[in-house]
Amino acid sequence: MALSMKNSTFLFSLVLVFFLFVDTSFALNAMPLKIFPPNNDQEIILTTEALKNICKQTQNPSFCLRYLKNRTHIGTTKIYQLAQSSIELAKKFANDLHGEVSLSIKTENDTEVQHLYMICLENYKFAVDALYNAGTHLESGNYPALQVQASLAFEEAESVGNQLKVAPKRASSLRQMTKNLEYQCDIIRALISYICSQTKLCY
CATH class of the missing domain: 1.20.5 (Single alpha-helices involved in coiled-coils or other helix-helix interfaces)
Structure with a gap:
């Protein structure tokens, strides 16, 4: 029993x-399965709609679309990785511009233009530093601080552009390249804003 x-x-x-x-x-x-899991910033996939939304936030949407389309595969590229590579490219570009202006100072005979270039050098240096910090904040997931640094880099590039408005015509190519740097920093801000809109990491 x-x-x-x-x-x-x-x-x-x-x-x-x-x-x-x-x-x-x-x-x-x-x-239900979620396309964008909350707090999973590194897994958000770039879609056609996402690309449009990101570039709509920028100063120059057509530049943004060309710039990002050349480096992405819709449906497979992760926006986090795109932000990562965009920061690195902008940092390298700012560093290259710093080097170019350093050479221009040595060959420039006009002292006023030399002084102008010296100011630009400082701006480029600060832009490089800000982009370096932006990359560090991306790795640690500190998106609010990242946005601040991306905006600082944008402002430094914008400042150079304003300085070069009074520069001789021979500086026109430098003006255009600096404008491109400005656009690149703006794209970084838009990418981070999009990640923030899809996660809870920025609030």
Whole structure:
């Protein structure tokens, strides 16, 4: 009799475990899948719609579309990786411009233009520093601080552009390249804003 009761208790336990398992499995399968999981900033995939929304936020949407389309595959590229590479490219570009202006100072005979270029050098240096900090903040997931640094880099490039408005015509190519740097920093801000809009990491 005791053995029979033990067997009955054991069978009842098995049945209970089975129903609990089935109920849990059903609940998990019934949960809706999310395209953009909250707090998963590194998994957001670039779609055509996302690309349009990102570039709409920038000063020059057509430049943004060309710039990003050349480096992405719709449906597979992750926006986090795109932000990462955009920061690195902008940093390298700002560094190259710094080097170019350094050379221009050595060959420039006009002292006023030399002084102007010296100011631009400082702006480029600050832009490089800000972009370096932006990359660090991206790695740590500090998006509010990243936005601040991307905006600082943008402002430094904008400042150079304003300085070069009074420069001689021979500085026109430098003006255009600086404008491109400004656009690149603006794109970084738009990419981060989009990540923020899809996650809860910025609030």
